[in-house]
Every structure is written in structure tokens, then in C-alpha cells.
Amino acid sequence: VYETFDALLTAQPSLAPFRHTGLERAGPLEKDIAWFAATYAGEVHVPPVGPYGQAYAQFLKELAPKSLPALMCHYYNFFFAHTAGGRMIGKKMSSALLDGHELHFYQWEGSDVKEKLDAVRRSLDSMAAGWSREEKDECVGETKNTFTKGGSLLAYIARPPNQRPEVA
Numbered sequence: 001v002y003e004t005f006d007a008l009l010t011a012q013p014s015l016a017p018f019r020h021t022g023l024e025r026a027g028p029l030e031k032d033i034a035w036f037a038a039t040y041a042g043e044v045h046v047p048p049v050g051p052y053g054q055a056y057a058q059f060l061k062e063l064a065p066k067s068l069p070a071l072m073c074h075y076y077n078f079f080f081a082h083t084a085g086g087r088m089i090g091k092k093m094s095s096a097l098l099d100g101h102e103l104h105f106y107q108w109e110g111s112d113v114k115e116k117l118d119a120v121r122r123s124l125d126s127m128a129a130g131w132s133r134e135e136k137d138e139c140v141g142e143t144k145n146t147f148t149k150g151g152s153l154l155a156y157i158a159r160p161p162n163q164r165p166e167v168a
Helices: 002-011 013-018 026-039 051-063 068-097 113-129 133-141 143-158
Strands: none
Touching (some): 002 026, 051 068, 068 133, 133 143
């Protein structure tokens, strides 16, 4: 899903303000997956992207040309939720499960992550200021769907492989 967001942001010129913000997580996530595979070689294998990740990525690809406001609702909810909640979760996980190893996913280069979030929020506000009432309503109306899709990813990875549900 992170790679899909990166590709969609790169493909649309109007989304240039959302590229290279420092919030990108695909690269750090790749590093963490490699670390787990190396640290727990023989115990952990790197699985392919699961069906919920594939379905969400495909959904975003189909949504992007149809509705920029709806896409940006997903962008905001996905990145801001994982960034804000992720910092706290990452610290707890590091100390409780990883002998203090801090995953790259929970690290942000350069300035404070709050500054990065504020800069992206300003870009989003600036973009939305040019939207019609209908586009703003479309963005807000997509919120439930962002939580459903994001929640399905978390529910999927939180379960042991033999207990994971199939995509509906």
C-alpha cells in the first residue's frame, strides 16, 4: 500500500507537494523486513503481500483517476494514523519484543516528525481550499472506507497465518 501511494503521488503532477515529505514508509519498511529476515533467518520467512494489501493497493489505483478528494482522504488517514500512533507503538514494541532494536518504520530523517506532519497538513489544507463543496463532501464521505480498508490490513496481519480471513 505504501508503494502504491508513492507511485500514485509520483504519477500525478498535482500531487507534487506530497512527494518527498519525509513521511514515506515503503523504504523503511523494506529495511525492517530485511532486518527481521536476517535476524530470524530460518525462523521467519518473508511472505508475499497478503490479499488485503493487494486489494487495498488495487482499490487505490482504481480510485486515483476517479476522485482526487477520496484518494487524499485515504492518504491522510493512512499516513497520519500510522505516523501518530506508530511512534508510540514502535517504542513499546522495541522495548518489549525486540531487545531495544528500533525499527526504521518508526524513524524519520531530518526534522521532527511533527514538523513533517504539519507541513503535509498545510499542503492538504491548501489543496482542499480549492475544492468545491461537492469535492469536500466526497473527501469526508470516504472516511469510513479508509478505516474499513486500513482496519482490514491490521486485522489480517494481527492473526496467525492459519486464522487469516479471505478477502470478501
